[in-house]
C-alpha cells in the first residue's frame with residue numbers, strides 16, 4: 001500500500017532525483033556563472049520557459065531549483081523562489097504586491113529590520129504600513145483594510161516576543177476584501193506550522209535561521225500557495241502581458257499565464273532576480289538543503305530543551321517575566337495547543353530584573369550561549385533586542401513593538417538542557433554576586 005511520505009522523508013528527498021544529476025547522492029553545487037546553451041532552438045525553449053534549465057546564475061541555478069521544489073512541497077505550495085536573504089524575500093514580495101503604491105496592514109510585533117522596512121524603507125517606494133496594535137484581534141485588521149491595501153503581513157511566531165496569531169481568522173477577514181496574507185514563518189518552519197493550511201497565501205522565510213540551522217549561511221525563500229484570486233484592477237502587475245514572458249510562438253504572456261497559479265513567483269523569478277539580482281547562490285542552496293534534512297530532529301530536541309529552560313527561568317528571582325507559550329499564564333497557550341501541536345518553537349525571551357551593568361555581566365559570563373544577533377543555530381544564542389536586533393528603531397516604536405528595555409532573547413541550540421541551565425545558573429550568580 002502506498003502512503004505519502006512524512007515531513008521528515010520529504011525534507012530529505014523532495015525535489016531531487018539523483019538520476020538527473022549523475023547519480024550524485026547529494027545535490028551537486030553548480031558553481032558556474034552561466035550554462036552552455038548548445039543550440040539556438042534549445043535557447044529559445046529555455047527563454048520561453050518551454051524547457052527548464054540554467055541560463056545565467058543571476059536569475060537562478062539548479063541547486064537552488066532543488067531547494068525551491070523541496071520547500072514548495074514541504075509547505076504545500078504551488079511554487080517557490082530561493083533568494084539571497086530573508087530580507088530580500090520580504091522586500092521583494094512587498095515591493096511586488098505593493099507595485100504602484102498602496103498599504104500593508106501588519107501586526108506590530110516583528111523582527112526589527114522588518115519593522116524598519118515597513119516604517120521607513122518601503123514608504124520611499126510608495127508602500128506604507130498601518131500597524132495593528134490590538135494585533136491578536138482579527139477584527140482590528142479589518143478596521144484598517146481599505147481599497148488600497150495590498151497585503152496583510154505577519155510573523156507566525158513573532159521575533160522576539162513569541163506572539164502567535166489566529167491566522168485562520170485573520171485570513172478570513174483579509175480574503176473578504178481580496179487581500180493576500182503574507183506570513184513570515186521563519187521561527188516556526190513548515191515542520192511546526194504550515195501557514196497555507198491556516199489560510200495564508202504567501203510564506204516567506206529567512207532560511208538563515210532554523211531551516212538551515214547551522215549559522216553558516218544567509219538565505220531567503222518565498223513560497224506561493226497558488227491560485228489567489230488577484231483582482232486585475234488592484235494587481236495589474238499580474239495581468240500585464242509582456243514580451244519577456246512570451247511563449248514559443250512569440251505570444252506575449254502575463255505572470256498569471258507564465259506560471260499558472262503562481263504569478264508572484266513568476267514575477268519574482270523573471271523580474272526581481274533579473275533586475276535586483278539576489279537569487280540564492282549554488283553553494284548557499286546546498287548548505288540550506290543539507291540543513292533542512294535534519295530540521296525535524298533538531299527542532300524536536302530544541303523544543304524539549306526550551307520547555308526546561310522556560311521552567312528554569314520562571315524559577316529565578318532575577319527574571320521578571322518569560323515570553324513563550326510554555327510560560328505560566330501565557331496568553332498564547334490555547335492557540336499554541338490548537339495550531340502548534342509539535343511545539344511553539346525554540347525561541348524565547350525574558351525580562352532581566354537587574355541593572356544594565358548586571359545584564360552585561362550576565363551575558364559576558366555565559367559560555368554555552370553565544371552573544372549574537374542571529375537565531376536558529378546549532379549553538380544556543382543570546383541577545384538583548386533593544387540594543388541589538390531592534391536598535392535601529394526609535395524608542396516609541398519599541399513601545400509599539402512591545403520591546404521593553406530589559407528584554408533578553410534566547411535561541412535554544414542543540415546542547416543538552418542541563419548544560420544550558422548550569423551555564424545560566426553560574427552567569428546569574430556572577431551578575432548578582
Ligand SMILES: Cc1ncc(COP(=O)(O)O)c(C=O)c1O
Pocket residue numbers: 085086087088111114155159184186187205206207208209218219220373374375
Ligand atoms: C523573523 C525574521 N524574519 C526575517 C529575518 C531576515 O532574515 P535575513 O537575516 O536572512 O535577511 C530575520 C532575521 O533575523 C528574522 O528573525
